[in-house]
Amino acid sequence: MRKKTLLYLLLAGFVLAAAAAATGYLQFKGNAVGEQYELYVSRQADYDAVVDSLRPRLRHRAAFDLYARRLGLEQSFKPGHYVVEPGMSVVEIVRMLKLGLQTPVxxxxxxxxxPEQxxxxxxRQLDIDTAQMLGVLRSRKVAREMGFTTPEELFSMFLPDTYEFYWTATPEEFMRRMKREYDRFWSAGRDAKLKRSGLSRLEATTLASIVYEETRKxxxxxxxxxxxxxxxxxGIPLQADPTIKYAMKDFGLRRILYRHLKYPSPYNTYINRGxxxxxxxxxxxxxLDAVxxxxxxxxxxxxxxxxxDGYHNFARTLSEHNANARAYAAELNRRKIK
Structure with a gap:
């Protein structure tokens, strides 16, 4: 009888131990997340803020705290953009934060x-301070490092597109990546076409910026x-209206009037040649390719x-152009656009 009782006790202990082991396994390595969400951990964030943002979305919170303490997460978590996926375990989440296994943005x-814009x-898209980034964009030293003479010329390095970055990229890392994209864009074929125009890369980009502001067609x-x-x-002045808007920093200006044409600025192509x-x-x-x-x-x-309709009438002579301009001005007046 005693042997049976002892056997039952041993079996019960084994079952309880197995159940405890299974529960522990599920707590640490089972599904701790019900739905996908993004976690942004700033360089300025403290550990409590990170945990507070995680906790409402986590199952097995006690297991998370225990495993985080075991790995010293409070002292070693990495800033970044993390995507927490359904089915991830406490172990995976803690290790992701400790090792900095970011998902690019x-x-x-x-x-x-x-440059201000x-x-x-x-x-707004990276963990970078606006003033710090603007300081880099305005830096003559950075401009020279990127292969340009002035910060104004440095602006020609940037190409509109969508790029993947780690959210914690520094301004310096951002600039180096943009320089690689710029060098990739200016292929041997595009450089060969520059000879046809007689323009430098900077001049071609500057002209392209005027063309782009003139039309989206x-x-x-x-x-x-x-x-x-x-x-x-x-040797004819370009007389490009978008340069007036840029010079005045009035991008909402809908109608260029005679008084605007005298605005003093090196960007005013009515008073400056080239x-x-x-x-x-x-x-x-x-x-750029159009240029x-x-x-x-x-x-x-x-x-x-x-x-x-977004398109333009073209003319070879001033009299032809004046006729086109009068027709356009009349329509502006009819629509009461000032």
Whole structure:
């Protein structure tokens, strides 16, 4: 009888131990997450803030705390962008934070006109301070390191696109990546096309920025680029309205009036011959290629169509252009656009 009792006790102990082991295994290595979510851990975040953001979404919280203490997570967690997936265990989550196993973020750069705007866009998408990023963009030393003479010229290095970065990338890492993208864009084929235009990379990018601000119609970009190439070759001021908006930093200006044309600025192409010192926006790849593949013609002028369809009327003579301009101005007046 005693042997049976002892056997039952041993079996019960074994069952309890097995149950405890299974429970422990599930606590540490079982599914601790019900749905996917993103966790952003800033460089300024403390451990309590990290845990507080995790805890409401975690099962097995006691196991998380125990394993985190065992691995010294409080002293060793890494900042970054983490994607916590359904089915992940406490062990996987703690190790992910300890080892800094980040998931890259997608950084989109487009419709940027100034370094100030660029620094703000970057700061909204990466763990970078706006003022710190702007300081790098304005640094003459950084410009020289990237192969440019001035911070203004440095702006021509950036190409609108979507890029993958680690969220904790530093301003210096961001700049080095953008330089690699710039060097990749300027292939041997594109550099060969520069000879046809007679422009440098900086000049081509600057002209492309004007073309891009003139039209979003990619099929018309090479023709507009051809107008400006003709003007440059003949020594005629570009007289590009977008440069007035840039000079005045008034990008909402809908109608360029005579008084605006005298605004003192090296970017004002009505009072200065040739190209501005640097791009007036971040031009698209299509605009850059339009400059490289500019259309050969004898147009000297163009003016927006009064139909407001985004296209332009082109002219070879001033009298033709004045007629086009009067038609457009009349439509502006009719629509009461000031």
């Amino acid at each position: 997608r950084v989109t750069l487009q419709n940027v006109r100034t 660029l620094s703000e866009r970057i700061a 990619t099929d018309e970009m090479p023709r507009i680029a051809g107008v400006y190439i003709n003007r440059l070759r003949q 190209l501005p010192p640097s791009p007036i926006c971040m031009p698209s790849a299509a605009a 490289l593949d500019f259309e050969q013609h004898d147009y000297i002028f163009f003016c927006a169509r009064p139909t407001f």
